[in-house]
Each structure stands twice: as C-alpha cells, then as structure tokens.
Amino acid sequence: MELLNSSLIDWSRAQFAMTAGYHWLFVPLTLGLGVIMSIMETIYVRTGDEAWKKTAKFWQTIFGINFAIGVATGIILEFQFGTNWSNYSWFVGDIFGAPLAIEGIVAFFLEATFISIMFFGWNRVSKKAHLTATWLTITGATLSAYWILVANAWMQYPVGMEFNPDTVRNEMVDFWALISSPVAINKFFHTVLSGWGLGASFAVGIGAWYLLKKRDVDFALKSIKVGAIFGLVSFVFLAVTGDGSGYHVAQKQPMKLAAMEGLYEGQHGAGLVALGMLNPAKKSYNDDVNPYIFKIELPKLLSLMGYRDANAFVPGVKDIVDGGFPVKSGETPLSFEAKKEKGKKAVKALANFQTVKKEGRDTSEYEQALKENYAYFGYGYLDKPEDIVPNVPLTFYSFHLMVMIGLYFILMFAIVWYYHGKKKMETTRWLQYVALWSIPLAYLAGQFGWIVAEVGRQPWTIQDVLPVNAAVSGLATGNVVITFMLFVLLFTALLIAEITIMVKQIKKGPEL
Numbered sequence: 001m002e003l004l005n006s007s008l009i010d011w012s013r014a015q016f017a018m019t020a021g022y023h024w025l026f027v028p029l030t031l032g033l034g035v036i037m038s039i040m041e042t043i044y045v046r047t048g049d050e051a052w053k054k055t056a057k058f059w060q061t062i063f064g065i066n067f068a069i070g071v072a073t074g075i076i077l078e079f080q081f082g083t084n085w086s087n088y089s090w091f092v093g094d095i096f097g098a099p100l101a102i103e104g105i106v107a108f109f110l111e112a113t114f115i116s117i118m119f120f121g122w123n124r125v126s127k128k129a130h131l132t133a134t135w136l137t138i139t140g141a142t143l144s145a146y147w148i149l150v151a152n153a154w155m156q157y158p159v160g161m162e163f164n165p166d167t168v169r170n171e172m173v174d175f176w177a178l179i180s181s182p183v184a185i186n187k188f189f190h191t192v193l194s195g196w197g198l199g200a201s202f203a204v205g206i207g208a209w210y211l212l213k214k215r216d217v218d219f220a221l222k223s224i225k226v227g228a229i230f231g232l233v234s235f236v237f238l239a240v241t242g243d244g245s246g247y248h249v250a251q252k253q254p255m256k257l258a259a260m261e262g263l264y265e266g267q268h269g270a271g272l273v274a275l276g277m278l279n280p281a282k283k284s285y286n287d288d289v290n291p292y293i294f295k296i297e298l299p300k301l302l303s304l305m306g307y308r309d310a311n312a313f314v315p316g317v318k319d320i321v322d323g324g325f326p327v328k329s330g331e332t333p334l335s336f337e338a339k340k341e342k343g344k345k346a347v348k349a350l351a352n353f354q355t356v357k358k359e360g361r362d363t364s365e366y367e368q369a370l371k372e373n374y375a376y377f378g379y380g381y382l383d384k385p386e387d388i389v390p391n392v393p394l395t396f397y398s399f400h401l402m403v404m405i406g407l408y409f410i411l412m413f414a415i416v417w418y419y420h421g422k423k424k425m426e427t428t429r430w431l432q433y434v435a436l437w438s439i440p441l442a443y444l445a446g447q448f449g450w451i452v453a454e455v456g457r458q459p460w461t462i463q464d465v466l467p468v469n470a471a472v473s474g475l476a477t478g479n480v481v482i483t484f485m486l487f488v489l490l491f492t493a494l495l496i497a498e499i500t501i502m503v504k505q506i507k508k509g510p511e512l
Helices: 006-047 050-083 086-120 127-156 175-179 182-212 217-252 254-261 301-307 317-322 336-358 364-381 392-421 429-437 439-455 477-508
Strands: 161-164 169-172 272-278 292-298 460-462
Touching (some): 006 182, 086 127, 086 175, 086 460, 182 439, 254 301, 254 317, 272 301
C-alpha cells in the first residue's frame, strides 16, 4: 500500500467527515421521532382518543421527511469507502462489509417494507396492524443503526479476524466476537440514546413553539409530555452509557482518553476535568509548557471511570508515546519507536512472503515473523511519535461540550416535566423559549460525540492496524477537491430542502 501525500489524505478525510456530519443531522432525529410517534400511536390504540392519533400522524410526517433525506446521504457515505478509501476496503472488506450487507439486506428491508403501511395504511388496515407496522418501521431503523455501529466499533476495537498473507486481507474468523464486542454494544446504546434525546428535544421544542403561538395547545402539551419523559429517561441512560464509553476507551484506546482530558503526564488517582481551558502555547507532547491555562477537576474520577479504581494510573500522551507506564496486567507497554520497529518487521515480512511465494520457496519463516509482529502492523506506516497524537484541543473541547450539553438536557427535561405536571407549561413563556432554542444544542451534542469518536482515534482507520495514510485511494487530489465541493452543494441543498419542508409542515400543523 503506497503512502500518499498529506493533501490527498486531508481532503479525503474532510470529504468523509463532511458527508458523515451531514448524514448525522438526519439519522438521530429519525431514531428519536420514530419511537416518539410509536409511543403516541400506542396511546391512541389503547385509549381510542383521536387527539393522540392526530399527534402521532403529525410526527410521522416529520419522521418521513427526515427519513428520506437521511437515506440519500447514507448511500453516498457508504460508496465513499470504495471510492476514497479503496485500500481500506480491500484490506478489511471481508469483515467490515459483512455488517453493512446485513444492514442493507435485513434491517433496511424491514423498515422499507413496513413504512408504506405506516404512511398509507391508516384507513386500510386495523389499528393494531397499523401500530405493528409503525413499531416495525422504527425497529428496522434501529437495527440499521446497530449493524452500522458494529462496523464502526470494529474499527475502534478490531476483533474476530485473522490476517491472510496470501490475499493481503483481514478475514473474519469469529462473527459472534464481531457483533457482541463490548465496544459495539455500548456504542450502539449510547448512539441510539443520543438520537432518542434529540427526538425528544425536537418534540418538546416544537411543542413549545405552538404554545408560544397559542395554537394547537392540546397537541403541543401532548408532544411536550411524551417528549419530556422520553428525553429525561434517554439522557439519564446516556450518562450511564457515556461512563461505559469512557471505560472502553481507557482500555482499548488510551491515547483517545488522554486527548479527551488534555492529559500529557500520566498520574495515579487522576481527576476528571469538569471545566478547563487548554494552553494554545502547548505545541508538542514533550515540551515543558503547561497544557492548561486553568482547570477545575473532580478528584480521582478519571481513574475511577477508566479503570474502576480511584487510585489507578491513567497514562498521558507522553507516557503512551514513551511506553513503560504501569498497567494492571503487568505487561510493559511498548514505546512508539518499539511499536514502529515491530510494524516495519511485519510490513517487511509480508513483502518477503509475497516475493518468496512467487518464487515457489518456503514461506514459513516470513509467516511466523508476520504473525509475531502483526499487532503493530499499522505502526510500520508511521514516521514520528507525533503521528499517533490526535488533535488534542478539538477532541478535548468536543468531549467536554458534549458532556455539558448532556447534563443541561437532564436538567431541562426535568424542569419541563415538572412544569407540565403542575399545568404551568402553557403559561411559562421563558421555559417555552428555552425548550425551543435548545433544539440546536441536541444536534451539536451528537456532532461533538462523533468528533470525539473519530478524531480521537486518529491516525487510525483501524486501531493499531491501518493508518489513514495507508488506507486512502490513489486518486488525484484535484478530483477529491471537486467532489468535495459538489457534495457540499448537494448536501446543503438537501438540508435547506428538508428544513423548508419541515417548517412548512410545522406551520401547517397537525390534522386528521
């Protein structure tokens, strides 16, 4: 795999990030509103109250608008693995492609089958049959998210595979390990819960807009009631799965954790930064500049979160680069230079294996060398220690803003629920404005979460196995720039179209 210029790498990464960022504007709202509309229709079926039917139908319309555009961006995103990241696709396609294929064949087929009944079957099938179709539609959408997140989690923590030097591909040997990885399970729940939280914020915010306009009050209060309860539960469990994410990151991706906390020098009993500002004068992991202008820590909480031990040692960026820091397993972590040396041995062993095989000679010596050093294969394509350090400021601020927004929503939903229960929501205008203008914060939290997940693991497309400079396609940089600009225009047009259609539908209001 030929290493390519940084300009091509940067533009390819930018194009994928842009596409994924736009796609994630649509997916979480689909997941959240899907459950909310299903809950509302369930209440309608149980009570026979036509007002709940009207409420459910309105949110199904908003769901449908968002769903359609989300599918379009998702298809383009998957195609980019083949166009911009062909080396990646070749190297791991046998594994990475499996969950994506299942997503398309099973999960997407499920939602595509029942969505038509959901939209057009209100007066054509029984109430219970229609309700079943509604729940199966969102079940299919959620299963789609599961299989995609299994693929993403495997990139963070590759399991269930063996490298085949004959084909120069990683091949799946344990499908169960892939789909039941603790990283995948936690990522699925955390990501889906974030979508639920966004959907709840959207329902409460739009309900508050109707109250501000003093119209469709019953519909607004029903939306706020379901949204507030659903949102509060979602964000509380988001905090739980967020703790699980922190634990898995500490175990599998310690450099990401160090970047999330701006931790350069490891320590026992490390505190979690509650509030802080990084020092822009900090240019290198091994300079003497203090990484913080100021910080407020919660004592020992980082050690507790990452290792379930308040006094555990949490390695910083410098420790991970230099190696040799204490770990519970007793194994001494290797330095970057030692990993790079092993990586080069693995790359060289693979090249020798291919040469010797073509000549018809015994390849066992090189197979053994490759097997012994393959765990560090990706390091053979890196040059200097700084290559394994992600963008610390971007990761740090994204992480802490995400957490602060999450805590904010727990408080906001609790207040909205309380005011609704006291029948004060209709008259409390300041809270109505707060709920309405909180919708963008829910979108930001989701974007920040993906920045932490993806920027924090750089330079890896697959952790420790394949860096981005070895995964990118051999395209002309100009071609990537042109398609980047075209996609920006296309996705922006789609976003404007979606917002325009949703605003018109919201202004139109609910109807039977």
